[in-house]
Amino acid sequence: MNIWAYIFKRVLLMIPTLLGVVAITFAVIQFVPGGPVEQAIMELRKGAATGGGEASGGGASQYRGRQGIDPERVKEIQALYGFDKPPLARFWQMLKGFARFDLGQSFYHHMDVWQLVKSKLPVSISIGLWTFFITYLISVPLGIAKAVREGSRFDAVTSMLVLIGYSIPGFVLGVLLLVLFGGGSFLQWFPLRGLTSDDWDTLSVGGKILDYLWHITLPVTASVAGSFAVMTMLTKNTFLEEIRKQYVLTARAKGLDERRVLYKHVFRNALIPLVTGFPAAFIGAFFAGSLLIETLFSLDGLGLLSYESVIRRDYPVVMGTLYLFTLIGLVVKLLGDLCYVWADPRVQFESLSR
CATH class of the missing domain: 1.10.3720.10 (MetI-like)
Structure with missing residues (x-):
């Protein structure tokens, strides 16, 4: 086996290894609590608890302290972070970005x-x-x-x-x-x-x-x-x-x-x-x-x-x-x-x- 055949074989072996590492990590992340959606909801609840909530019709508060958030608002947050799509769709979209060497946008820093x-x-x-x-x-x-x-x-x-x-x-x-x-x-x-x-x-x-x-x-x-x-x-x-x-x-x-x-x-x-x-x-x-x-x-x-x-x-x-x-x-x-x-x-x- 010459050097180029060896390098080609090793490069081919890198692909399933890389996919396996990314797939396992992505799967583990799906079960980790306290994701970006939950953290955004927590911030909204903190705002409501300090009086930042807006009143809705009939004099009732749109936010009820720490009891919950408007479902429509939750959907907006999920769409903002891309969590409105199924996990497989998000995984496939991420892989397509990685293939173009597009690593995505940071949720916190708001930059590539x-x-x-x-x-x-x-x-x-x-x-x-x-x-x-x-x-x-x-x-x-x-x-x-x-x-x-x-x-x-x-x-x-x-x-x-x-x-x-x-x-x-x-x-x-x-x-x-x-x-x-x-x-x-x-x-x-x-x-x-x-x-x-x-x-x-x-x-x-x-x-x-x-x-x-x-x-x-x-x-x-x-x-x-x-x-x-x-x-x-x-x-x-x-x-x-x-x-x-x-x-x-x-x-x-x-x-x-x-x-x-x-x-x-x-x-x-x-x-x-x-x-x-x-x-x-x-x-x-x-x-x-x-x-x-x-x-x-x-x-x-x-x-x-x-x-x-x-x-x-x-x-x-x-x-x-x-x-x-x-x-x-x-x-x-x-x-x-x-x-x-x-x-x-x-x-x-x-x-x-x-």
Whole structure:
């Protein structure tokens, strides 16, 4: 099986997977109480309870407190949100929109879901991109150094440090950083909220860069601390596994320099698990924004958007982002498999397709 046949087969398999995820989520949503229609009715009842109801003929009130709403008004609300149609009709209409990459309109924000996602991306990209690169740039060299110096004091001390960082939740570290350096009880070195200052437009190019880095330091530090342990220990264990193999002993027996053995023979094979996970980690860093980190530092990103959409029952945003992120996840999984073959030519497409 050549590469193009494999890619074509995987793309065909993505279609039922994507449809299954969307269909199951849509079906679950139908049984979740407190949808947009119910929330709109609740708002009307609150207005009636505070005297906002209008009087109808005969002196009787159109709204009777919290006892109910005019059926005609309920039908209008259902039509407004599209709930006047059967579930299958709404599901089919949603799929036709997704096929055109039309993710729908947000009930709460009153704007296109795709435009809404793009408006939140700068925050998620800022946190995710810096977290991703800092994690890889520190963890991979550190893991190699720990593998080479296994059992040494350096190995023990660094293991303790990365595990301590892993054990501290990101939002707890964020609170600590704000208290220490964000104008809490001690120093006021960094801002409390946002990615930029209010006078961003008046700054020079260099000033904008410094202002951006100044704002992003604490959120990225809180986000990245827990990422070091997994990547560092994975790198170390992978290198140790390769170092103990027969071909390394043979290379050393031939009198090859230790540095050449490490970086020419061991390095490529040991990096295979890291390379294959690279696409997923890179894309996941953008879309796996931490709700607590964003809330703590007042950053309006995708994490906060997802949470608010579920709480407010903003179904177009829930379904649209689910469809988008699932599609991206399937494509990234395919790229990960292709990276695996690129990193290790011994792997064949026939074995990957099983």
